[in-house]
Amino acid sequence: MIRIAETDFNQVDWNEWRTPLLQFSLASGLVVSAYDIAGARQIGPLLSTRTARFLGTSSLWRDDGPGAAIERHIVAAMAAGQDEADELFHGMRICSLPLTRAGVRYGALLFGWCMRDFSSPMACEQLAALIDVPGHALWNEVRLESPLTDARLATYRELLRTLASSLDRQRDTIDELNRVSRTRDVFLATVSHEMRTPLSALSMRVDLLLHTLQDMPPALQASLLAMRVHVRQEAAMVEDLIDAARTLTGTMSIARVPVSLGRIVRDAVSTIETNANEKRIVFSVMPANYGDHIELEADPRRLQQVLWNLMLNAIKFTPPGGSVGLNIASDFDGVQIRVHDSGQGIAPEDLPHVFGAFTLQSHANASGLGLGLYIARRIVELHGGAITVSSAGKDQGTSFTIYLPSRQAALLGHSGALPPSLPA
Structure with a gap:
């Protein structure tokens, strides 16, 4: 049984219907309108022929016009459960299709407004008198157009039905995904x-x-x-x-304060030194002052989390006796922090997926949930920065580069251009 939407029609995005219906109107030559189930016209009338545009200057489709009254009557019949309704208005055919989504009827498409048979000057005079236009002018337009035959109408109805079903299925799929x-x-x-x-x-x-x-x-x-x-x-x-x-869910936030990059780097390094020593990995930071002279407008806890994650990953995927380094370079606009290692590297086909959620290395030492880099990228982006990855391939090491705007650039409201590379 078809259910009638009582409030859902207010949530329908009618704009997604406008372009497809306009294209259908232009291709078919029919006048097309879309109504919600409460009887309010949301789109149209879409006019694509000389006769339709001429009628558009009349009172036919005004809110208090006879054409609008007929269309609302048809929509009311559909709201009461009728599947399709066709009407005649002084020889003009008005057809309809219900709009249904997830078993709920939420609107209707009205189309047609073409003559069923060849009209006559007298019939045009009678119609023109109802809609406040000159009868001879209406006749001059109508007589140049072919009637809407049953065969053409059936074809157009099926085309519009297919169009409506396609759009509704697409919206149902999007709603389900959401x-x-x-x-x-x-x-x-x-x-x-x-x-x-x-x-x-x-x-x-x-x-x-x-x-x-x-x-x-x-x-x-x-x-x-x-x-x-x-x-x-x-x-x-x-x-x-x-x-x-x-x-x-878009609820992660950062608390920016003026902070020295050196403090962030030192705190992050202190958490991973033991791990590096246990694997006899040579760990280095350049320059030797850890970036003490660089001032950032940043969340120190979150940036420390990013650096800790990058360095811990570098140690995890570097064999004993290898090397891990952290290089810092800066200018007025911003700072680059590069974490590089001599470890197992990343295959070219895996590079585009490194920052995805639940992405795990398939090689030795893989552990965790594969969320660290996904979170790290979001934290860097919240700071107005960017993070990239590069690797020459298997056993060729990996390099992660973070770009962050300097405190001066952040206060001026820009982040500057991303420098092309860092010194090794």
Whole structure:
């Protein structure tokens, strides 16, 4: 059973109908209008012939005109459940098709307004008197056009039906995709928050046991230390999920303050030095002052998160004895931060997907959820910057380059041009 939309017609984007209906009107020579199910004309009348344009100067389709009254009558019949309704107005054919989406009838298309048979001067005089135009002028237009035969009408009706079905299916598909996307985002955000609380409680209990139990057996201590590592790993993945959810829903934000780049870099480096030492990786920062002289208008915690992620990834995918470096270069407009390594590299076909959500390396040492670079790019973009990746291929290392506007450029409201490259 067809349901009638009571309020949904207010949410229909009628603009998406305008161009297709205009093209149909021009191709068929028919007058076309679109109504919502409440009887309000949303599009039209679209006039593509001399006769139609002449009638458009009359009172026919004005709000209080006889043509508009007939069209509203047809729409009311469709709102009452009628599938199609055709009318005659002084020899002119007015046809209709209902508009239905997801089983809900939300409007109607009215088309036609062409003579069913060859008219006569007397018939044109009678019609002209009703719509306030000269009868002879109407006859001069009508007599030059062919009547709308049953065969032509049937063809045009099917064409318009196909057009309407196609647009409605397209909108149904878009609506479903939007619904799924919203559901996914809400689910991701909810689950992430629900997981954070028990992990925090578990982490506190493990730390409490490690600090309060005296003379615990070495095996128990090793188990608790391993548990703490795993809990922190899980907590980090939950934080990534929360950040990803904020990115997907557009709710991630940054708090900018005047800050020295050197402070951000030093804090980020301090968190990964142990990891580099454990793999005997040579780690270097250029220049030696860590960019202390560079002032940014930025969120230090978020930028530290980006640098930490890039450097930790570089260490993870670089074999023992390799090298990882962080290079900084700046000018008045901005600063470039390049994190490069001598690790496993990235295949050319994988480069376009590096910053996608849930993108995992398929080689050794892959772990986590594949959200770090996805989040990093969003953080950099929120700062008005950009992040790029390059790699010569397998076992040729990888280079990530961040561009950020300087504090002066940010205050002036521009970010400058992205310099072509950084010194090695």
